[in-house]
Amino acid sequence: PGKAKDKIVNVGKSIKKLGKDDPRRVIHSLKVGLALTLVSLFYYLKPLYDGFGMSGMWAVLTVVVVFEFSVGATLGKGINRACATLSAAALGVGSLHLSSLFGKEGEPIVLGFLVFLLAAAATFTRFFPKIKARYDYGVIIFILTFSMISISGYRVDSLLEMAHQRLSTILIGGATCIFISIFVCPVWAGQDLHNFIASNIEKLANYLEGFGGEYFQVTEDKDSGGDSKKDKSFLQGYKSVLNSKTTEEALANFAKWEPGHGRFLFRHPWKQYLKIGALVRQCAYQIEALNSHLTSDMQTPPEFTRVIQESCINMSSESGKALKSLSSAIKSMKHPNSATQRVENSKTAVNDLKAALEAAAIEDSDLLAIISAATVASTLFEIVECVEKISESVH
Amino acid sequence: PGKAKDKIVNVGKSIKKLGKDDPRRVIHSLKVGLALTLVSLFYYLKPLYDGFGMSGMWAVLTVVVVFEFSVGATLGKGINRACATLSAAALGVGSLHLSSLFGKEGEPIVLGFLVFLLAAAATFTRFFPKIKARYDYGVIIFILTFSMISISGYRVDSLLEMAHQRLSTILIGGATCIFISIFVCPVWAGQDLHNFIASNIEKLANYLEGFGGEYFQVTEDKDSGGDSKKDKSFLQGYKSVLNSKTTEEALANFAKWEPGHGRFLFRHPWKQYLKIGALVRQCAYQIEALNSHLTSDMQTPPEFTRVIQESCINMSSESGKALKSLSSAIKSMKHPNSATQRVENSKTAVNDLKAALEAAAIEDSDLLAIISAATVASTLFEIVECVEKISESVH
Numbered sequence: 001p002g003k004a005k006d007k008i009v010n011v012g013k014s015i016k017k018l019g020k021d022d023p024r025r026v027i028h029s030l031k032v033g034l035a036l037t038l039v040s041l042f043y044y045l046k047p048l049y050d051g052f053g054m055s056g057m058w059a060v061l062t063v064v065v066v067f068e069f070s071v072g073a074t075l076g077k078g079i080n081r082a083c084a085t086l087s088a089a090a091l092g093v094g095s096l097h098l099s100s101l102f103g104k105e106g107e108p109i110v111l112g113f114l115v116f117l118l119a120a121a122a123t124f125t126r127f128f129p130k131i132k133a134r135y136d137y138g139v140i141i142f143i144l145t146f147s148m149i150s151i152s153g154y155r156v157d158s159l160l161e162m163a164h165q166r167l168s169t170i171l172i173g174g175a176t177c178i179f180i181s182i183f184v185c186p187v188w189a190g191q192d193l194h195n196f197i198a199s200n201i202e203k204l205a206n207y208l209e210g211f212g213g214e215y216f217q218v219t220e221d222k223d224s225g226g227d228s229k230k231d232k233s234f235l236q237g238y239k240s241v242l243n244s245k246t247t248e249e250a251l252a253n254f255a256k257w258e259p260g261h262g263r264f265l266f267r268h269p270w271k272q273y274l275k276i277g278a279l280v281r282q283c284a285y286q287i288e289a290l291n292s293h294l295t296s297d298m299q300t301p302p303e304f305t306r307v308i309q310e311s312c313i314n315m316s317s318e319s320g321k322a323l324k325s326l327s328s329a330i331k332s333m334k335h336p337n338s339a340t341q342r343v344e345n346s347k348t349a350v351n352d353l354k355a356a357l358e359a360a361a362i363e364d365s366d367l368l369a370i371i372s373a374a375t376v377a378s379t380l381f382e383i384v385e386c387v388e389k390i391s392e393s394v395h
Numbered sequence: 396p397g398k399a400k401d402k403i404v405n406v407g408k409s410i411k412k413l414g415k416d417d418p419r420r421v422i423h424s425l426k427v428g429l430a431l432t433l434v435s436l437f438y439y440l441k442p443l444y445d446g447f448g449m450s451g452m453w454a455v456l457t458v459v460v461v462f463e464f465s466v467g468a469t470l471g472k473g474i475n476r477a478c479a480t481l482s483a484a485a486l487g488v489g490s491l492h493l494s495s496l497f498g499k500e501g502e503p504i505v506l507g508f509l510v511f512l513l514a515a516a517a518t519f520t521r522f523f524p525k526i527k528a529r530y531d532y533g534v535i536i537f538i539l540t541f542s543m544i545s546i547s548g549y550r551v552d553s554l555l556e557m558a559h560q561r562l563s564t565i566l567i568g569g570a571t572c573i574f575i576s577i578f579v580c581p582v583w584a585g586q587d588l589h590n591f592i593a594s595n596i597e598k599l600a601n602y603l604e605g606f607g608g609e610y611f612q613v614t615e616d617k618d619s620g621g622d623s624k625k626d627k628s629f630l631q632g633y634k635s636v637l638n639s640k641t642t643e644e645a646l647a648n649f650a651k652w653e654p655g656h657g658r659f660l661f662r663h664p665w666k667q668y669l670k671i672g673a674l675v676r677q678c679a680y681q682i683e684a685l686n687s688h689l690t691s692d693m694q695t696p697p698e699f700t701r702v703i704q705e706s707c708i709n710m711s712s713e714s715g716k717a718l719k720s721l722s723s724a725i726k727s728m729k730h731p732n733s734a735t736q737r738v739e740n741s742k743t744a745v746n747d748l749k750a751a752l753e754a755a756a757i758e759d760s761d762l763l764a765i766i767s768a769a770t771v772a773s774t775l776f777e778i779v780e781c782v783e784k785i786s787e788s789v790h
Contacts, residue, residue: 014523015519018519018522018523019519025519025522026519028518029514029515029516029518029519030515032514032515032518032538033510033511033512033514033515033518034511036510036511036514036538036542037507037510037511040506040507040510040542040546043546043547044503044506044507044546056546056547057543057546057547060539060542060543060546061539061543064514064535064538064539064542065535065539108439111435111439112432112435112439115428115431115432115435116428116429116431116432117428119424119427119428119431119459120424120425120427120428121424123423123424123427123428124410124413124414124420124421124424127413127420128409128413140459140460143427143431143459144455144456144459144460147431147435147455147459148452148455148456151435151438151439151451151452151455152438152451152452242637242676242680243638243640243641245638245641246638246640246641281637282683285637285680285683285684286683286684286687288677288680288681288684289680289681289683289684289774289777292681292777357766370769371752371769371772371773372773374765374766374769374770374773375769375770375773375774377766378766378767378769378770379684379770382684382687
């Protein structure tokens with residue numbers, strides 16, 4: 001019983017954490033409940049029920065399937081569903097007429113053949129990456145509606161009335177979803193994408209700002225050795241950036257459906273975000289390579305450390321600061337003036353180091369010992385280049 | 396008109412390419428068509444129609460929504476749908492009984508409240524990453540079925556008969572999907588995951604095998620300069636590995652649903668694949684860092700090149716060969732004996748280089764000039780380590 005209690009407490013904790021991490025999740029759950037309750041009025045209120053009958057069920061179905069976390073996803077699904085239902089209904093009615101030309105015997109055969117043909121063709125289009133990304137749901141609904149109409153139309157006589165009722169309830173369900181998702185605490189995918197990119201840049205910035213001190217062990221808290229562990233989380237933050245591609249692409253796809261909101265206009269250049277995201281990932285890969293040298297146990301000879309330490313710390317912290325000001329510039333949507341200066345600073349540091357390396361004549365020094373530190377320096381060169389590219393693309 | 400013709404030709408070409416790249420796509424499309432046609436027999440054949448009536452529609456709906464590309468995905472959705480429908484139906488009937496205790500006035504209010512509560516709670520569980528990964532569809536169907544039953548039950552009198560008809564048609568639809576997906580040219584997600592990992596390792600292997608020659612420009616086809624461009628595609632192959640995480644996780648999730656097939660037993664250790672995949676990605680990040688030095692225009696002094704060239708080429712090609720034999724060992728599911736030897740070889744090369752670097756006393760050499768080559772060497776150290784880890788985890 002103690003174990004079961006522990007488990008319940010754990011589940012409770014993770015529920016609380018989930019809600020605290022992003023309170024919009026709780027709100028979203030309530031919104032779905034609200035939309036369903038609104039739609040179920042179709043059944044409870046007699047006058048409405050008399051109008052729609054069992055078709056009210058389709059409004060419920062639509063709400064459950066269409067309502068998504070962000071406005072973009074909801075709109076995308078709603079529009080997909082509406083367009084697919086309309087076009088499939090038209091085609092379905094057409095194919096019913098066509099098949100009726102073949103007589104009582106031929107009708108089901110022709111209908112079956114048409115369903116087979118369209119379902120196979122539509123399923124195949126789902127493999128196109130572009131259709132998969134934006135219209136996947138629409139294609140499914142298309143197949144669904146077309147086969148339902150052409151199959152059940154064979155038995156149901158009041159087809160047009162049924163189609164009319166179903167269409168209007170689907171529209172009502174979809175409209176309810178879209179209305180609630182836009183006007184009750186909306187979650188904009190575009191805004192999310194914007195913040196996601198900014199916070200990814202910030203994660204890299206945190207790493208770079210801290211890296212110099214960490215690598216050369218010039219931490220101020222030398223006395224309190226045990227205490228230094230707690231603030232090393234910044235060294236792990238960048239890892240989530242490595243796999244950010246899928247999230248970014250999904251958000252950008254949703255954002256394309258959204259109308260203008262806040263500081264974003266309709267047709268905001270969402271593709272630009274994907275470009276920045278790719279550059280940021282590029283930078284994160286370099287940081288990953290850098291990171292493997294943090295734990296290296298090779299001792300760099302102090303004479304070499306003296307040559308590179310200052311400019312390496314400068315490169316790393318200046319490019320980190322450049323990223324930080326880029327990130328806050330993105331957040332406030334202002335022109336990143338200070339970032340340009342920081343990038344210049346880090347480029348100066350690169351040149352300093354290059355000059356120092358050229359000048360440094362280390363006599364019969366152990367090349368193996370300096371190789372790790374040299375790699376750090378050269379990876380930092382690459383990072384400065386990346387940061388410059390990011391800075392350019394943000395403008 | 397010429398333009399429109401071009402477009403049509405282009406679309407035709409991309410359809411052909413899509414089908415050629417993976418002929419299973421065409422077969423899958425035909426399978427969906429077949430399943431739909433089978434299920435539509437419910438309508439066309441009079442005796443069956445008399446048994447199920449309009450509920451036959453639910454079989455169509457189930458087929459369209461449940462049928463997925465791989466067996467695992469189809470099974471997962473089918474099982475999710477069946478379990479969710481059953482539990483939601485039980486809960487729905489229960490809540491109908493409960494609400495009927497509150498009299499004609501109170502019933503819709505209590506029902507509405509219950510729908511709101513359950514929909515909100517179930518929607519919230521969708522935010523748990525584990526539930527999202529494996530049971531997302533089940534939760535949606537749960538909400539759908541529960542609200543439909545508790546809402547329409549308020550109006551429909553023959554509730555139990557309706558529920559019975561609907562359940563059996565859903566089961567028939569789901570069973571049709573599962574049957575066809577398993578017995579007609581099955582696509583196993585587990586097999587796909589297996590091949591995916593093996594081909595990713597091979598991509599890295601191709602890169603590493605070619606890298607040494609590429610970096611030190613010791614290509615044999617010096618004479619035919621124009622011809623050398625065509626075989627450089629191996630330098631790009633590794634890029635797709637960088638973003639492989641999502642695909643691997645999705646495939647592993649599907650694979651968990653699959654029964655034993657071919658050389659895979661049920662409960663095959665799919666998690667192990669994810670671990671190998673993560674290590675492979677780690678290696679790909681290092682290769683990405685390596686790759687930025689291929690285009691570097693810095694001239695390495697020949698005296699330094701002489702020191703590192705042989706062992707660098709050895710490290711790179713031996714670790715490439717190690718990966719290649721790992722990949723083919725995975726493909727044939729045999730013990731990778733030769734890989735161990737290759738890993739040993741590459742470790743020897745690492746030690747050779749380390750010794751050479753220690754011995755090499757390059758007098759007043761330009762440190763800046765050698766830094767890029769030194770980075771290549773040190774990154775290759777890391778790669779050899781990665782390859783060793785991959786080799787260990789494959790065993």
